[in-house]
Structures are given as C-alpha cells and as structure tokens.
Amino acid sequence: DAGITQSPRHKVTETGTPVTLRCHQTENHRYMYWYRQDPGHGLRLIHYSYGVKDTDKGEVSDGYSVSRSKTEDFLLTLESATSSQTSVYFCAIRPDDDGEQFFGPGTRLTVL
Amino acid sequence: AQSVSQHNHHVILSEAASLELGCNYSYGGTVNLFWYVQYPGQHLQLLLKYFSGDPLVKGIKGFEAEFIKSKFSFNLRKPSVQWSDTAEYFCAVNANDYKLSFGAGTTVTVRA
Numbered sequence: 001d002a003g004i005t006q007s008p009r010h011k012v013t014e015t016g017t018p019v020t021l022r023c024h025q026t027e028n029h030r031y032m033y034w035y036r037q038d039p040g041h042g043l044r045l046i047h048y049s050y051g052v053k054d055t056d057k058g059e060v061s062d063g064y065s066v067s068r069s070k071t072e073d074f075l076l077t078l079e080s081a082t083s084s085q086t087s088v089y090f091c092a093i094r095p096d097d098d099g100e101q102f103f104g105p106g107t108r109l110t111v112l
Numbered sequence: 113a114q115s116v117s118q119h120n121h122h123v124i125l126s127e128a129a130s131l132e133l134g135c136n137y138s139y140g141g142t143v144n145l146f147w148y149v150q151y152p153g154q155h156l157q158l159l160l161k162y163f164s165g166d167p168l169v170k171g172i173k174g175f176e177a178e179f180i181k182s183k184f185s186f187n188l189r190k191p192s193v194q195w196s197d198t199a200e201y202f203c204a205v206n207a208n209d210y211k212l213s214f215g216a217g218t219t220v221t222v223r224a
Binding site for chain 1: 116118121144146154155158161163206212214215216
C-alpha cells in the first residue's frame with residue numbers, strides 16, 4: 001500500500017456534466033500521474049504533475065484538466081463529460097528516480 | 113515517442129503450464145523496464161523491474177524476466193502457473209523522463 005487513495009471509487013454521471021476525481025497521497029511525493037485504462041489500450045497518461053502548480057499534458061489530455069494546489073492532492077476534472085470518457089481512472093505516484101510508479105485503487109467512471 | 117508492444121492479447125493455459133509473455137519497446141537509449149500485474153478488480157502491482165546489471169530479473173510469485181538489449185525485448189516468464197495467476201499483465205518502459213509508457217496488456221487465464 002503506497003498510501004494513495006482515490007475518490008470517488010465509482011461514479012455514474014450524465015453527458016455534459018462536470019466531474020472531478022481526487023487523488024490523495026500521504027507521503028508527499030513530488031510526481032503524481034493520472035491514467036485512464038481501457039480494454040486494448042493498456043494505461044494511457046492523461047496528465048502528470050511534478051510539483052505544486054506544476055503540471056503537464058500526457059498523450060490523451062483533450063477534455064481533461066488537472067490541478068495541484070497541495071503536494072498531497074492531485075485533481076482531475078472533466079469539464080463536460082462525454083461517453084468516450086467512460087473508463088477506469090488510476091492515479092499514481094513516483095517515489096524515486098528509477099521510474100517505478102505506485103498506483104491507487106482506481107475510479108470507475110460511467111458517462112451516460 | 114517510445115512505444116511498447118505486447119504480442120499476446122489473451123493467453124489461456126492450464127495449471128502447471130509454463131508462461132511466457134512477450135514485450136518489445138522502441139526506444140533506443142537507456143531504459144528502465146517493468147512488469148505490472150492487475151488481478152481482477154484490483155489496481156496495478158509491480159511484479160519485477162530492471163534497471164541495470166544481470167539481464168535476468170527475478171520478481172515476486174515466481175516470475176522472472178529477461179532483458180535482451182539487442183532485441184529491445186523484456187519477456188516475462190513463469191515455469192509453472194497457478195490458477196491465482198489469472199490476471200492482466202502490463203509491460204512498461206521508462207526512458208529517463210518522468211513518464212511510463214505501457215503496453216496494451218495481456219490477459220492471462222489459467223484453467224484449473
């Protein structure tokens with residue numbers, strides 16, 4: 001257990017509504033990541049953060065924004081959810097320089 | 113951009129059979145390599161990792177992987193699988209930046 005929690009764990013929402021997912025870590029690691037997991041695609045990076053207020057885009061960032069106002073929290077926002085954003089979302093942290101990441105329990109999001 | 117290819121999408125085998133999952137990556141420089149496992153309904157967990165040194169790496173639960181630099185490969189093996197090895201397996205590559213690139217995953221089903 002790497003001290004990562006995600007909330008909510010499950011959410012069903014409607015197209016066009018805003019959604020915010022929260023990732024919380026207890027160990028103050030600098031790097032945090034948001035991925036989405038879809039069948040046949042593995043995990044794809046949405047956004048990542050390398051410090052408070054320091055974020056950058058990943059490979060599938062369109063339709064998503066992030067914020068990191070505190071070291072321990074990394075928020076992922078879908079400004080206007082679409083059905084294509086139905087997925088399982090994982091947060092991860094990177095404790096060291098070797099590249100290994102530790103993952104949270106995931107959030108299953110369904111957009112109707 | 114680096115890419116990671118996993119050759120098998122779904123592998124079905126019987127208990128006690130041997131398992132080998134292929135992974136190839138495209139990046140030509142120094143890389144750190146990882147295999148993660150995701151049991152049904154759970155988050156990703158690290159099986160093993162390679163940074164340098166002995167190209168044969170041993171991980172948890174009897175898994176091992178061999179790094180062959182000339183083939184850009186990092187194949188995962190287990191001599192004798194158990195029903196509890198039923199899971200999805202992901203190869204991942206870190207190429208001296210802040211990110212991990214994942215393969216699409218291989219679903220392994222072990223029949224009792």
